[in-house]
Amino acid sequence: MSAFSAIGEEREVDRNEYTPEIEPQPTWCPGCGDFGVLKSLKGALPEVGRTPEETLLVTGIGCSGKLNSYLDSYGFHTIHGRSLPVARAAKLANPGVEVVAAGGDGDGYGIGGNHFMHTARENHDMTYIVFNNEIFGLTKGQTSPTSPKGHKSKTQPHGSAKTPIRPLSLSLTSGASFVARTAAVNPNQAQRILKEAMEHDGFAHIDFLTQCPTWNKDAKQYVPYTDINESEDYDFDPTNRAEAQELMRETEDKLYEGEVLTGVYYRDDERPSYQQEKQQIGEMPEEPLAERYFDGDYEWERSYDQFIDKHK
Amino acid sequence: MSADELIWRIAGGSGDGIASTSQNFAKALMRSGLHVFTHRHYPSRIRGGHTYVEVRASADPVKSRGDGYNFLLALGDSFARNPQEGAYYGNEEAKPLAENLDELREGGVIVYDSGLLDPSEVPNFEERVEENNWHVYDIDLRSLARDQGREVMRNTAGVGVTCAITGIPLSAIEELMRDAMPEKILEPNVEIMETAYDLVREEYDVDAPDVSVPSGEHDEEQVLMSGSDAIAYGAIDEGCRFIAGYPMTPWTEVFTIMSQNLPELGGISEQVEDEIAAAALAIGASHMGVKAMSGSSGGGFALMGEPLGLAEMTETPLVLIEAMRAGPSTGMPTKPEQADLEHVLYTSQGDSQRVVLAPGTVAEAYEASRRAFQLAYEYQIPSMLIYDQKLSGELTNVPASHFDREPNADIGFTLTEEELADQPHTNDGKFHRFQHDGENGVSPRSVPGQKGGRFLATGNEHNPAGHIDEDPNNRVAQMNRRQRKLDAIRADLDDDGLLVEHGPEDADYGILTFGSQQGTVEEAVDRLNENGTSVKALTVAELAPYPIDAVRAFLDSVEEALVVEMNASAQFRGLTQKELGTHGEMLSSLLKYNGNPFEPAEIVEGFTTNIVEDGELPGNETKFVPAAGD
Numbered sequence: 001m002s003a004f005s006a007i008g009e010e011r012e013v014d015r016n017e018y019t020p021e022i023e024p025q026p027t028w029c030p031g032c033g034d035f036g037v038l039k040s041l042k043g044a045l046p047e048v049g050r051t052p053e054e055t056l057l058v059t060g061i062g063c064s065g066k067l068n069s070y071l072d073s074y075g076f077h078t079i080h081g082r083s084l085p086v087a088r089a090a091k092l093a094n095p096g097v098e099v100v101a102a103g104g105d106g107d108g109y110g111i112g113g114n115h116f117m118h119t120a121r122e123n124h125d126m127t128y129i130v131f132n133n134e135i136f137g138l139t140k141g142q143t144s145p146t147s148p149k150g151h152k153s154k155t156q157p158h159g160s161a162k163t164p165i166r167p168l169s170l171s172l173t174s175g176a177s178f179v180a181r182t183a184a185v186n187p188n189q190a191q192r193i194l195k196e197a198m199e200h201d202g203f204a205h206i207d208f209l210t211q212c213p214t215w216n217k218d219a220k221q222y223v224p225y226t227d228i229n230e231s232e233d234y235d236f237d238p239t240n241r242a243e244a245q246e247l248m249r250e251t252e253d254k255l256y257e258g259e260v261l262t263g264v265y266y267r268d269d270e271r272p273s274y275q276q277e278k279q280q281i282g283e284m285p286e287e288p289l290a291e292r293y294f295d296g297d298y299e300w301e302r303s304y305d306q307f308i309d310k311h312k
Numbered sequence: 313m314s315a316d317e318l319i320w321r322i323a324g325g326s327g328d329g330i331a332s333t334s335q336n337f338a339k340a341l342m343r344s345g346l347h348v349f350t351h352r353h354y355p356s357r358i359r360g361g362h363t364y365v366e367v368r369a370s371a372d373p374v375k376s377r378g379d380g381y382n383f384l385l386a387l388g389d390s391f392a393r394n395p396q397e398g399a400y401y402g403n404e405e406a407k408p409l410a411e412n413l414d415e416l417r418e419g420g421v422i423v424y425d426s427g428l429l430d431p432s433e434v435p436n437f438e439e440r441v442e443e444n445n446w447h448v449y450d451i452d453l454r455s456l457a458r459d460q461g462r463e464v465m466r467n468t469a470g471v472g473v474t475c476a477i478t479g480i481p482l483s484a485i486e487e488l489m490r491d492a493m494p495e496k497i498l499e500p501n502v503e504i505m506e507t508a509y510d511l512v513r514e515e516y517d518v519d520a521p522d523v524s525v526p527s528g529e530h531d532e533e534q535v536l537m538s539g540s541d542a543i544a545y546g547a548i549d550e551g552c553r554f555i556a557g558y559p560m561t562p563w564t565e566v567f568t569i570m571s572q573n574l575p576e577l578g579g580i581s582e583q584v585e586d587e588i589a590a591a592a593l594a595i596g597a598s599h600m601g602v603k604a605m606s607g608s609s610g611g612g613f614a615l616m617g618e619p620l621g622l623a624e625m626t627e628t629p630l631v632l633i634e635a636m637r638a639g640p641s642t643g644m645p646t647k648p649e650q651a652d653l654e655h656v657l658y659t660s661q662g663d664s665q666r667v668v669l670a671p672g673t674v675a676e677a678y679e680a681s682r683r684a685f686q687l688a689y690e691y692q693i694p695s696m697l698i699y700d701q702k703l704s705g706e707l708t709n710v711p712a713s714h715f716d717r718e719p720n721a722d723i724g725f726t727l728t729e730e731e732l733a734d735q736p737h738t739n740d741g742k743f744h745r746f747q748h749d750g751e752n753g754v755s756p757r758s759v760p761g762q763k764g765g766r767f768l769a770t771g772n773e774h775n776p777a778g779h780i781d782e783d784p785n786n787r788v789a790q791m792n793r794r795q796r797k798l799d800a801i802r803a804d805l806d807d808d809g810l811l812v813e814h815g816p817e818d819a820d821y822g823i824l825t826f827g828s829q830q831g832t833v834e835e836a837v838d839r840l841n842e843n844g845t846s847v848k849a850l851t852v853a854e855l856a857p858y859p860i861d862a863v864r865a866f867l868d869s870v871e872e873a874l875v876v877e878m879n880a881s882a883q884f885r886g887l888t889q890k891e892l893g894t895h896g897e898m899l900s901s902l903l904k905y906n907g908n909p910f911e912p913a914e915i916v917e918g919f920t921t922n923i924v925e926d927g928e929l930p931g932n933e934t935k936f937v938p939a940a941g942d
């Protein structure tokens with residue numbers, strides 16, 4: 001019996017398996033977009049064929065960070081902005097585990113912005129969901145990196161002088177090999193995109209528009225969306241980087257004007273994931289590192305045998 | 313100054329090969345049967361700037377750099393630029409000769425490269441030579457090297473001269489050069505060394521100085537190691553196969569050794585974007601059941617405060633290294649200090665649940681590194697290794713057998729899938745990760761990918777099932793359980809003999825110290841006893857949880873004690889007083905924070921004037937702080 005028999009187990013997975021038996025009282029407000037993310041994730045995981053026990057959901061802090069309290073898989077609720085580094089190492093340590101990281105726009109694009117850029121650059125094989133509600137939810141409504149210019153809040157009483165961050169463009173330029181935007185009000189599309197993202201070998205970033213009815217009633221998260229992959233008006237090829245870039249620019253301007261385009265903007269299925277690159281240059285074992293600690297027969301090398309001669 | 317020890321100082325510019333030359337020299341002396349100890353002094357610059365390494369060699373065990381030195385090889389700084397009047401970095405050209413004279417002992421030897429150094433630029437050179445009875449050899453090492461090969465081989469020429477004067481056989485050095493150099497550069501190097509040797513033997517009086525190399529013999533095979541080597545090997549032997557880091561001196565040394573070796577051992581090393589990420593990666597890998605470490609030096613460790621708290625709250629085993637250097641802020645990047653003690657003990661929010669170990673010697677660094685992993689994984693707690701720039705880079709001989717140990721990859725109370733299925737760790741059909749607390753506070757854990765073990769780890773307070781929970785009773789129960797680990801660890805450590813006592817058991821006085829000052833303090837204690845003062849020393853290697861009983865027993869057995877540490881605010885003394893809650897009136901401090909570690913003579917002087925004679929402060933190199941009750 002392998003130490004990790006949950007990994008790669010072939011069986012039908014029922015979405016209810018992801019629902020905790022004793023469901024904790026959700027701390028999300030009624031009408032919060034976060035419910036939509038939870039729902040589509042519960043829908044997508046069984047479609048990808050992943051069981052709760054081979055899934056690790058790593059989250060940051062914020063309303064969004066509570067996601068893994070309501071999804072019964074392995075979970076790690078980390079600290080504000082740090083879900084990605086924790087998730088990266090988890091994947092390197094045991095690549096068989098499905099690693100999904102999630103957090104808010106403050107978490108991912110603000111305090112964790114540096115990690116976001118580097119995780120995308122390295123193209124770690126994981127899915128990263130950013131709940132973009134254009135506001136800090138849990139700390140009660142401060143301006144976030146995605147809040148529109150001029151946005152007024154208690155900490156920016158004169159209206160923000162900052163241009164909002166452009167998450168899709170940032171992700172693409174940083175090196176993510178899968179970039180998409182979806183919305184909680186569009187559960188079918190969200191579920192489809194989540195599934196594609198998890199099946200993708202490499203860093204899949206999803207900017208997930210979520211509404212925050214409590215602090216951000218004006219946000220565009222409620223307007224109708226156009227799916228670029230399905231609309232005939234956009235004869236769109238997501239493997240074309242230049243097209244993706246162009247459309248990202250457009251939608252990131254328009255998000256604050258009315259029309260919102262969603263869908264898979266970019267995917268590069270050729271680019272090897274970080275883990276594959278690392279294996280190629282001999283910096284990562286073929287067998288999952290974590291297995292070794294459960295293998296009683298594994299021969300652990302000693303420093304004495306390996307290095308002592310250099311010091312004699 | 314006599315034949316019983318050689319302290320050879322090679323001085324020159326950073327980047328001139330001072331470090332590698334001295335390392336070879338030290339190894340050759342070790343191989344010839346001597347005990348060696350090196351001390352490295354260098355500026356935070358890449359090329360140029362005054363640097364030196366001392367190699368102390370004796371037939372008897374040596375524990376510190378010693379006091380002063382008796383042989384100077386001044387090479388000249390090939391990267392020196394003619395400075396403007398009053399430029400920041402001073403007169404580089406003359407420094408290798410000018411800067412080193414104060415500590416050269418009477419009767420010592422000076423060899424200088426007359427091709428690069430001009431003694432007329434050194435104030436009162438002739439007078440000082442005469443006064444101190446120094447033996448001066450002015451040799452144009454630069455031309456000698458240039459004529460036979462390349463100018464950069466001046467250091468080899470210098471070694472040839474050293475051998476000629478001290479009687480070290482050239483063959484010892486040659487053998488090492490053969491191991492270390494490719495054929496192409498080996499030949500000219502050997503030639504240069506021989507030419508320099510012959511030149512000195514033929515044209516100079518080498519019998520005049522009373523400086524020669526003692527002879528010795530080891531009763532078992534020795535290896536030359538630094539504290540950083542020992543820490544890295546300790547980690548490897550404990551099964552650590554994952555490291556994440558970001559460079560910062562002097563932590564970089566451990567990070568480099570691990571990164572160079574882990575891939576061959578089937579492990580993973582990650583250089584990441586910053587220290588917050590580094591610590592978070594180590595947590596992520598450890599959460600998956602892998603033995604992992606990270607680390608940094610002061611400023612980088614400051615960034616790790618938050619992930620450190622996460623490891624405490626989620627009870628994720630984690631080893632973090634803190635290699636101290638002089639602060640605050642970036643302070644003096646290449647100079648040792650022990651001023652991050654409070655930083656490591658108290659950083660991060662909340663009540664801390666952590667282990668802090670401070671090895672005092674290279675041999676102990678290996679031990680402490682292994683112990684840090686054992687405690688982290690047995691107790692599911694972060695454990696930290698704190699040491700300083702001195703211990704990280706100093707080379708000394710240690711019996712090879714010290715490192716000949718079995719590996720240990722045990723990850724502690726982690727259940728197998730069979731155990732997850734059978735044992736009563738489940739409730740409501742779900743694995744309860746933070747329940748089942750034994751006496752020692754440790755709960756069983758599972759790792760992702762295992763059947764039947766799924767749970768949520770969270771940095772928020774949580775109930776036995778792992779769910780966020782702010783119920784007051786749950787909070788107190790969980791906090792008490794986590795705190796209980798510390799008592800169990802303290803009891804374990806008591807049996808470990810991590811406290812090193814040195815000197816006569818019934819001594820009148822005591823010296824208390826920690827970390828890299830151990831050897832220096834012990835040497836000082838020996839000298840004080842030889843001079844008729846009855847003193848013993850205690851080096852404390854476990855700082856959290858603090859060994860209260862053992863330290864109390866030590867202090868109760870003496871009249872007065874001096875606390876020796878390298879910082880300006882007496883942090884270790886403060887910790888001791890806080891933990892003991894008594895003895896403040898009998899503890900005074902001897903502090904040093906000028907960027908150089910203590911020399912034994914400074915401790916002898918400080919102890920004698922301040923404790924025995926109740927006298928005045930010593931010089932401005934060290935500072936005396938009287939007991940709290942005075």
Ligand SMILES: Cc1ncc(C[n+]2csc(CCOP(=O)(O)OP(=O)(O)O)c2C)c(N)n1
Binds near residue numbers: 062107
């Ligand atoms: C280092 C740190 N700084 C600040 C906080 C306080 N904090 C908690 S949640 C949050 C904002 C979360 O906003 P966002 O990431 O957009 O998530 P949301 O709550 O909107 O889902 C902040 C600033 C913290 N927990 N840690």
Ligand code: SF4
Binds near residue numbers: 137214
């Ligand atoms: S504050 Fe906003 S983001 Fe947070 S739970 Fe309420 S609606 Fe959702």
